[in-house]
Amino acid sequence: MADTPPASARYTEGIDTRRAVLGDAHVDRAQASQTDFDRPFQQLITESAWGTVWAGQEWSKRERSMVTIALLAALGHDDEVAMHIRATVNTGATREDIREALMHVAIYAGVPAANHAFKIAKATYAEMEAAKAAGEDNEEHPS
Template identity: 75%
Template structure:
């Protein structure tokens, strides 16, 4: 990011780190190249700075909405990433289950079924990490 990074970008980075965790954001930043750096800047400013930083919804609520939308769109890697992020957003496993039940009705049973499979795998990984 240039020296003239916007205030929205800086706020986005704070929010992105609070939701996804420093380790994830640091990995994304380290893997960034000249090719995808503009994309990383865009999502940090737009998604994290403009949308996720708004005060009208809690991070828990945004987390539930985001997981439901990503599941409906079949964005498996993003579903997994945002399920992991629930450790930081306050969305419970029950919250995720309820969001995915909505996906089943409004976006289709196969989309919800697959997202539930992903969520279960992520929860198992998270539980194994706690036990270690």
């Protein structure tokens, strides 16, 4: 592996925010799977998405969660929708919040996108409930 420069303050804030939203297990897996090839990309998303956007003070993590899920659903990023549905246990976005966000997807991005996102959300919530009933940690079940 190539030498990596010391972490910037933005990167450190990004890792902390990413852990708060997605959970330690998810971040640990992402970091463990990094290679020299994707390390710059991981640094980019950690600093920009997590250290700038998600760490911002104007919106709560709940609000960011709802908007993120709506955008991912509208764009058809299914794995990311499921990942962010699971993250709602950390962001405080309720099922009702997500339902309303997906209703907006139906109107502004199309019924097929929302229909598919509802299927993903329902399956993800069912997985989360099953994991909880089994006494498992939900973040151990990434998409």
